Amino acid sequence: MTLVFSSPPWRAQWLDPLQLGSETQVLVHYRQSFLTGSEGGQLFPLTEVDALDLPLSTKQGLGMWEGLPIVLYELSEAPSIAGLNWLGLRQIMSSQLDTSYVEMLCMAAQVGTWATQHRFCSHCGIPLLAVTGERAMACPQCHNRYYPRISPCMIALVTRGDEVLLARSPRHAPGVFSTLAGFVEPGETIEQCIAREVLEEVGVQVTQPRYITSQSWPFPHSLMLGFHVQYLHGEIRLQPEEIEEARWFPLNALPNLPGPHTIARHLIDCYLAERLGTTHPM
Ligand SMILES: NC(=O)C1=CN([C@@H]2O[C@H](COP(=O)(O)OP(=O)(O)OC[C@H]3O[C@@H](n4cnc5c(N)ncnc54)[C@H](O)[C@@H]3O)[C@@H](O)[C@H]2O)C=CC1
Numbered sequence: 605m606t607l608v609f610s611s612p613p614w615r616a617q618w619l620d621p622l623q624l625g626s627e628t629q630v631l632v633h634y635r636q637s638f639l640t641g642s643e644g645g646q647l648f649p650l651t652e653v654d655a656l657d658l659p660l661s662t663k664q665g666l667g668m669w670e671g672l673p674i675v676l677y678e679l680s681e682a683p684s685i686a687g688l689n690w691l692g693l694r695q696i697m698s699s700q701l702d703t704s705y706v707e708m709l710c711m712a713a714q715v716g717t718w719a720t721q722h723r724f725c726s727h728c729g730i731p732l733l734a735v736t737g738e739r740a741m742a743c744p745q746c747h748n749r750y751y752p753r754i755s756p757c758m759i760a761l762v763t764r765g766d767e768v769l770l771a772r773s774p775r776h777a778p779g780v781f782s783t784l785a786g787f788v789e790p791g792e793t794i795e796q797c798i799a800r801e802v803l804e805e806v807g808v809q810v811t812q813p814r815y816i817t818s819q820s821w822p823f824p825h826s827l828m829l830g831f832h833v834q835y836l837h838g839e840i841r842l843q844p845e846e847i848e849e850a851r852w853f854p855l856n857a858l859p860n861l862p863g864p865h866t867i868a869r870h871l872i873d874c875y876l877a878e879r880l881g882t883t884h885p886m
């Protein structure tokens with residue numbers, strides 16, 4: 605039996621935004637929200653969008669969606685437009701089941717944020733120019749190049765047999781417990797970051813990190829690297845301001861958890877499947 609891998613509908617690639625034909629579809633973005641049509645979609649024909657005469661900050665050629673070129677129109681403000689509304693990316697992610705479509709929007713949001721925040725050289729202050737052929741801005745004076753910023757982050761489910769250590773930060777929705785997460789610091793390996801962040805946030809030592817999967821998290825530019833990691837020793841001690849509460853939960857009595865679109869929930873569901881034989885999440 606030959607395995608047929610159907611190619612995913614979304615393929616990210618640099619496209620010259622000045623060379624796009626009339627079949628191009630447009631994503632209109634401003635500060636983590638997308639312009640959305642009455643049927644709930646975010647893709648609009650190029651000619652229709654150009655007729656709206658939007659307050660454009662920059663255009664970015666993003667890639668191909670079902671064989672059609674996709675361009676990002678990053679705005680400098682979010683005008684209200686009759687018949688259309690603005691939908692937040694988090695809201696779209698929590699309801700959109702097409703993961704390729706979400707992948708496209710997450711990339712668009714991250715590129716839009718980067719393009720808006722990298723208009724001037726941070727070394728000599730003069731306006732940057734878009735590089736042809738790759739996604740970068742360059743300074744014509746000191747030749748510095750600015751690629752989209754990506755912040756690697758550990759996210760780890762701490763396990764102890766049929767128990768897991770979950771925590772609440774002030775940024776979480778009330779009552780929701782999640783896995784621990786933290787940004788990689790300069791010079792750190794991901795394993796060192798896991799050990800440091802877990803010790804800092806809940807005071808316990810861990811061992812044997814096992815990579816599970818990753819997730820692009822464009823709020824604003826995190827790359828989540830997901831692990832299961834085993835408890836080694838220590839009593840829970842909370843990091844003030846960062847962690848409000850942290851507890852060991854038996855797998856058959858878990859609290860309210862993050863949504864299924866998050867890697868935090870994926871790590872928990874993978875462990876549940878492993879330990880209790882529940883269905884393994886996609
Ligand atoms: N997709 C998911 O399932 C989850 C995603 N996350 C994301 O993981 C990231 C890290 O989680 P936190 O616990 O908030 O991080 P953290 O535990 O490192 O603490 C956040 C602090 O890190 C500093 N910081 C902010 N941006 C930074 C950067 N780019 N590089 C270095 N330090 C930075 C700030 O002082 C901030 O208060 C956040 O973007 C959060 O949204 C967190 C949990 C679940």
Ligand SMILES: [Mg+2]
Nearest residue numbers: 784785786805
């Ligand atoms: Mg954290």
Ligand SMILES: [Zn+2]
Nearest residue numbers: 725728743746
């Ligand atoms: Zn410069």
